[in-house]
Amino acid sequence: MEKRELVIIGAGPAGLSAAIYGRRAGLDVLLLEKGVPGGQINITEEIENWPGVEHATGPELAAMFRSHAEKFKTEFRDVDVTAVEVRDGVKVVITNKGEIEAEAVIIATGAYFRRLGCEGEAEHIGQGVSYCAVCDGAFFEDEEIAVVGGGNTAVEEGEYLTTFASKVYIIHRRDEFRADRAAVERALSNPKIVPVWNTVVEKIEGDGMVENLVLK
Known part of the structure; x- marks a missing residue:
């Protein structure tokens, strides 16, 4: 069985940072990632709030x-981890490609945004479909925005988006x-917020960018 000093599962910002620290400490580091290194930022169209990077x-x-981690000779491997x-x-x-014995394991698998699962959603991620109001709200200044959901996250982010949007449909x-x-x-007293009750999104439409929603 293959033996390594440090195995890191997940190559998002946390996993990559751990890899850099590990390599600088002189450890034999193996970084496992089943997708594209970088994590969820890969689906973000524009980033303007990362310190040191204006845009x-x-x-x-x-x-x-990834380049920073590779500078320290981090070894990447494209595999699907099924268990530890x-x-x-x-x-x-x-x-899915074998077993690895490790002196230490760091699990940095992150999280996945809950998706609607409707037609057109996946095609428009980063093109008008966002899962983070704080991250992307400023890109939609003076536009109409739809938020889907009814819990604290949806209501609070809907209210936050009124800072930028001309109107927010929840x-x-x-x-x-x-x-x-x-x-x-607070949300219902905000004149920019329009609640849409007893409704689900069936389809997201648009030629490139999101243009409209089909509701049911």
């Missing part, structure tokens, strides 16, 4: 991260929001 696309910033086990005190990382499948009462009261 970059998500893929450009991800490439900078401890056998008689020994850590074993199980992948589309919810029920007849009332599930968010905290204080958050709901």
